[in-house]
Amino acid sequence: MRTLKMAFLLVLLVAVVGLVGFGKKYTIGFCPGIVTNPFYIAMQHGATQAANELGIELIWQGAQNWDFSEQTVILNALIARGVDALILAPTDPEAIKIPLQEAVDAGIAVITVDTDINDPDAEIRLTSIASDNVLGGFMAGEALAEAIGFEGEVALMGAMVGVTSNELRYEGFRAAIAQYPDIEIVASEYSQEDQAKAAQQMQSVILAHPNLLGAFAVDTPTAHGCAVGVRNAGVEGEFVLVGFDAQPLEIEDLQAGLITMLVAQAPYAMGYVGVQLAYDYLQGFLPEFPGDFTTGFYVITADNVNDPQTQKWVYLTEPPTK
Amino acid sequence: MVNHDRRGEPKKGGVVLSERTYEDRPNLWKRLLKQWIFLALLVFIAVFSVTAPGFLTVRNIRNIISYTSVPLLLALGQTFVIISGGIDLSVGAVLGFCGVSSALILKLVWDATGSVGFSIVAGTLSGMIIGTTLGAVSGTMIAKLKVPPFVVTLGMLGIARGCTYLLTSGRSIIGLPIELARIGNYRIWGVIPITLVVALLLIGISLYLLNMTRMGRYTYAIGGSETAAIRAGIPVARYKILIYALSGFMASCAGLVTLARFGTGSPLAGVNSELDSIAAVVIGGASLMGGIGTIFGSVVGALIIGVLLVGLVLLNVEPYWQMVSVGVILIIAVFLDQVRNKDRVQP
Numbered sequence: 001m002r003t004l005k006m007a008f009l010l011v012l013l014v015a016v017v018g019l020v021g022f023g024k025k026y027t028i029g030f031c032p033g034i035v036t037n038p039f040y041i042a043m044q045h046g047a048t049q050a051a052n053e054l055g056i057e058l059i060w061q062g063a064q065n066w067d068f069s070e071q072t073v074i075l076n077a078l079i080a081r082g083v084d085a086l087i088l089a090p091t092d093p094e095a096i097k098i099p100l101q102e103a104v105d106a107g108i109a110v111i112t113v114d115t116d117i118n119d120p121d122a123e124i125r126l127t128s129i130a131s132d133n134v135l136g137g138f139m140a141g142e143a144l145a146e147a148i149g150f151e152g153e154v155a156l157m158g159a160m161v162g163v164t165s166n167e168l169r170y171e172g173f174r175a176a177i178a179q180y181p182d183i184e185i186v187a188s189e190y191s192q193e194d195q196a197k198a199a200q201q202m203q204s205v206i207l208a209h210p211n212l213l214g215a216f217a218v219d220t221p222t223a224h225g226c227a228v229g230v231r232n233a234g235v236e237g238e239f240v241l242v243g244f245d246a247q248p249l250e251i252e253d254l255q256a257g258l259i260t261m262l263v264a265q266a267p268y269a270m271g272y273v274g275v276q277l278a279y280d281y282l283q284g285f286l287p288e289f290p291g292d293f294t295t296g297f298y299v300i301t302a303d304n305v306n307d308p309q310t311q312k313w314v315y316l317t318e319p320p321t322k
Numbered sequence: 323m324v325n326h327d328r329r330g331e332p333k334k335g336g337v338v339l340s341e342r343t344y345e346d347r348p349n350l351w352k353r354l355l356k357q358w359i360f361l362a363l364l365v366f367i368a369v370f371s372v373t374a375p376g377f378l379t380v381r382n383i384r385n386i387i388s389y390t391s392v393p394l395l396l397a398l399g400q401t402f403v404i405i406s407g408g409i410d411l412s413v414g415a416v417l418g419f420c421g422v423s424s425a426l427i428l429k430l431v432w433d434a435t436g437s438v439g440f441s442i443v444a445g446t447l448s449g450m451i452i453g454t455t456l457g458a459v460s461g462t463m464i465a466k467l468k469v470p471p472f473v474v475t476l477g478m479l480g481i482a483r484g485c486t487y488l489l490t491s492g493r494s495i496i497g498l499p500i501e502l503a504r505i506g507n508y509r510i511w512g513v514i515p516i517t518l519v520v521a522l523l524l525i526g527i528s529l530y531l532l533n534m535t536r537m538g539r540y541t542y543a544i545g546g547s548e549t550a551a552i553r554a555g556i557p558v559a560r561y562k563i564l565i566y567a568l569s570g571f572m573a574s575c576a577g578l579v580t581l582a583r584f585g586t587g588s589p590l591a592g593v594n595s596e597l598d599s600i601a602a603v604v605i606g607g608a609s610l611m612g613g614i615g616t617i618f619g620s621v622v623g624a625l626i627i628g629v630l631l632v633g634l635v636l637l638n639v640e641p642y643w644q645m646v647s648v649g650v651i652l653i654i655a656v657f658l659d660q661v662r663n664k665d666r667v668q669p
Contacts, residue, residue: 066590076384
């Protein structure tokens with residue numbers, strides 16, 4: 001009788017332990033570059049979707065400024081909270097390495113999204129999920145070159161200096177234009193992600209260069225600002241403005257004929273795949289990562305902007321409800 | 323404790339310290355608790371310790387200290403500036419400029435001499451000299467050319483940040499000796515971060531300067547009433563230059579701390595941090611009209627910003643609320659000080 005009782009208790013114990021073990025909820029910390037940007041809000045939707053499907057607790061916490069020391073304190077807080085995996089969109093490819101190493105030392109799996117750190121041998125992060133920003137800039141350059149007939153003056157309307165993803169797009173854009181000896185980049189401006197500044201800069205550049213045929217605006221605030229500049233300069237319809245990203249206000253500008261085309265990234269996929277891969281890793285499914293992931297682009301023009309397929313690529317402005 | 327006899331005569335020393343004065347003098351704790359903002363900090367810490375998972379861990383406390391040290395150092399210099407009735411909007415940009423220029427100098431010296439120790443010393447000293455010089459330049463324009471501090475330091479913000487981008491072409495300066503990051507992340511006995519030691523040292527220096535020297539007294543005097551200060555024969559211009567130079571020096575120290583902690587000179591270091599430093603000083607009870615403020619208050623103000631940020635992250639509160647909370651506390655702080663100072667005689 002006593003043995004039976006013991007055996008029964010043992011089975012119960014195993015069952016409880018098994019259930020608890022089975023029901024173990026992973027906690028994944030996700031730290032975007034800045035919380036206010038629809039790009040990251042779309043990423044948050046993707047991450048939340050994956051977390052809900054997989055039964056993971058997602059802690060979405062990011063800085064209010066594009067500032068690596070603010071991101072570091074949030075990162076360290078997530079480490080202190082004891083997350084199982086960390087997904088991070090680094091604000092600085094170098095400065096964030098030392099804090100990320102701390103996460104690794106604490107036994108936390110690290111994945112980067114959107115921008116990668118300088119870690120070619122993957123000693124710190126497991127993998128990186130991002131757009132190929134050089135390719136994105138190159139695509140924009142190619143599209144612009146084609147639209148103006150492969151000759152004439154164009155402008156590069158940049159946003160920030162020193163932000164890796166922006167720098168890579170400039171690089172890709174310049175490489176694409178360099179293929180065509182008859183196209184000249186006559187102006188490069190940096191809006192500091194300020195729409196009003198971008199509008200003013202676009203207008204000034206158009207005034208200063210009467211033969212300017214088109215421009216590439218490297219991100220959302222710049223593209224929207226440049227669209228306003230194009231309208232103010234009164235050249236809408238004839239000026240080719242290629243924008244980057246696909247935020248709702250850029251789509252409106254495209255529908256209004258101010259922006260000619262947009263190179264959209266896939267932030268939703270970055271968030272979703274990031275959480276999925278972190279989960280797989282924690283489950284032991286992916287001990288070795290095959291390499292880095294690129295999520296691709298989608299070119300939006302006036303011809304396809306109303307397709308249901310295109311609508312899925314438009315970024316989101318409302319954070320998901322939990 | 324002084325050894326008294328029954329009649330209240332101290333056994334040694336010439337000064338008579340009566341029993342009554344001794345009893346009435348509030349002890350340190352009582353004085354601290356009178357500072358409502360210090361109370362608020364304690365309340366925040368207590369609430370987060372109970373509610374936020376991982377808040378009361380060594381790692382997290384270190385995290386708060388490391389993060390707070392930069393706005394704190396900026397706030398130390400800013401305290402002098404604000405007490406003197408001015409404002410320094412350039413501290414974040416000076417931080418960034420000093421960070422990258424000392425990284426560049428460090429690298430140059432390292433390449434030239436091959437000595438890691440010498441290059442780190444050279445980089446550190448030149449960073450401090452550059453920061454102090456930039457501060458002194460702002461101060462000179464404010465004191466001698468009578469351009470308002472807001473305008474001068476806003477201009478300096480643009481100049482220093484622009485030069486930072488020019489120097490680096492916008493890229494982080496990498497390839498610095500690994501020893502630099504080792505120093506920046508060194509922990510004494512494996513626990514106390516070096517940034518805390520630097521912060522305490524500079525807090526000590528600031529306390530000394532503000533409370534025990536002529537410079538401190540003159541800072542309050544200039545902020546209280548500049549006209550009165552001039553009439554009293556205080557060399558106002560000289561001390562204003564000194565005050566802004568000190569702010570530049572503190573900004574350079576913050577830049578060096580950032581450089582050493584991250585092991586790379588980033589041109590984005592310190593963007594917007596001037597606002598945090600001003601918020602810390604104002605939350606700490608300083609008046610933007612000048613004449614009022616303490617180092618202790620600014621330290622508490624900076625800690626409140628850091629504790630709130632980390633606590634709300636750990637609670638997984640939607641990030642926008644962090645901005646809201648610091649904004650609310652800033653306004654409450656200023657409002658309460660207005661109420662408290664209502665009875666004060668206006669200069």
